[in-house]
Amino acid sequence: MTAPTQAPAEAPHTNAHIDPAAQVANAGFVPVQTRSERPRSYDPEDFGAPTGREVNWKHTPVAQLKPLFETASGQGVTYTVSHEQYFTSGLPFGTAPRGEFFVPEDVVSAVAWQGSAEAKHLSIPADEEVADPIVVQIDGVGGRADDHLVIEAGRHSVATVVLRHSGTAQYAQNLEIIVRDGAKLTLVSVQEWQDDAIHAAAHQARVDRDAEFTHFVVSFGGGIVRVNPNVELAGTGSHGYLYGLSFADAGQHLESQVYLHHKGAHTTGDVLYKGALKGASAHSVWIGDVLIGPDAVGTDSYEANRNLVLTEGARADSIPNLEIETGDIAGAGHASATGRFDDEQLFYLQARGITEEEARRLVVLGFLTEVVQRIRIPSLQQELLAAIDAELAGVSA
Known part of the structure; x- marks a missing residue:
């Protein structure tokens, strides 16, 4: 295989988001922050093992x-x-x-x-x-x-x-x-x-x-x-x-x-x-x-x-x-x-005779359903809504 073109170990800094903590740790160096500037390579050795301090690994x-x-x-x-x-x-x-x-x-x-x-x-x-x-x-x-x-x-x-x-x-x-x-x-x-x-x-x-x-x-x-x-x-x-x-x-x-x-x-x-x-x-x-x-x-x-x-x-x-x-x-x-949880939403539902547990369930389902509905596969939609219901079992305030 022809060797791929690889990015330099540290891409030159442009208008990046600044990480003050990293600057303190290594004064005078501004680390790569924006996604477009990050190094890219087919060779794992060009990256090395992450330490958790890198911008794409710190969370x-x-x-x-x-x-x-x-x-x-x-x-x-x-x-x-x-x-x-x-x-x-x-x-x-x-x-x-x-x-x-x-x-x-x-x-x-x-x-x-x-x-x-x-x-x-x-x-x-x-x-x-x-x-x-x-x-x-x-x-x-x-x-x-x-x-x-x-x-x-x-x-x-x-x-x-x-x-x-x-x-x-x-x-x-x-x-x-x-x-x-x-x-x-x-x-x-x-x-x-x-x-x-x-x-x-x-x-x-x-x-x-x-x-x-x-x-x-x-x-x-x-x-x-x-x-x-x-x-x-x-x-x-x-x-x-x-x-x-x-x-x-x-x-x-x-x-x-x-x-x-x-x-x-x-x-x-x-x-x-x-x-x-x-x-x-x-x-x-x-x-x-x-x-x-x-x-x-x-x-x-x-x-x-x-x-x-x-x-x-x-x-x-x-x-x-x-x-x-x-x-x-x-x-x-x-x-x-x-x-x-939005307390007003819970109060509104409970004021209409809905239990607190069911009110919480309805709020979460309503919150997540916006994404579920964009998946145009009815069987998968039903499965995901059931999975959300299962996840909500036992949730308390």
């Missing part, structure tokens, strides 16, 4: 992810695909479309790249419309696994892909997604792992001219789940919709670092992540970065994160960032909010 339990910093010795997951005619497993290094867009942003992603000698390929032919969702069931069987999956939507194709993760594993996963001109692709990644599972994933997508990509991250199960989407709206008139839903229990860490790059002109982006948390040490992390590049004139973009903390001891970290490099945009904004 993550690094010590517990240590098994993912080295290449897997076995295959800890199995695959079942509903539409096998679209699925193959033979993309070695240097074979297109593998590597057409994807370059790892951290050590786990680089490890997954090197550990996947034969990447998997899910390809939707040009002009084909797939009526039913293509379901890829990924079952953990108790070991370490590295994985690289290329999902390619051909020109003017239409498809929905659902990735379902269950069982237990120590799983490093790369998704390379290419949405070609005029295509419409929806991807739903559902994490239903057992409590001891570790899952760190990098989802990188390029959306070409007049194409549309809708991306969902749904995280309920797993001890540590870190799913980081990176979507580039490369083509003129492309659209990107990034949605997330999570419910963190006691001891769980659920994380998403979202990057939406408006590169082409007249692109549209919408980011909405919602989460609920209950139980001691339940922890969620959402970091949202939107970059509107110098050529992205006419862009319309908005990102928001909302979190509902249901019990004492739960914590939600929420950090939105917005960079704009052109003055000719249709609109851009971001928002973040984390809070507890």
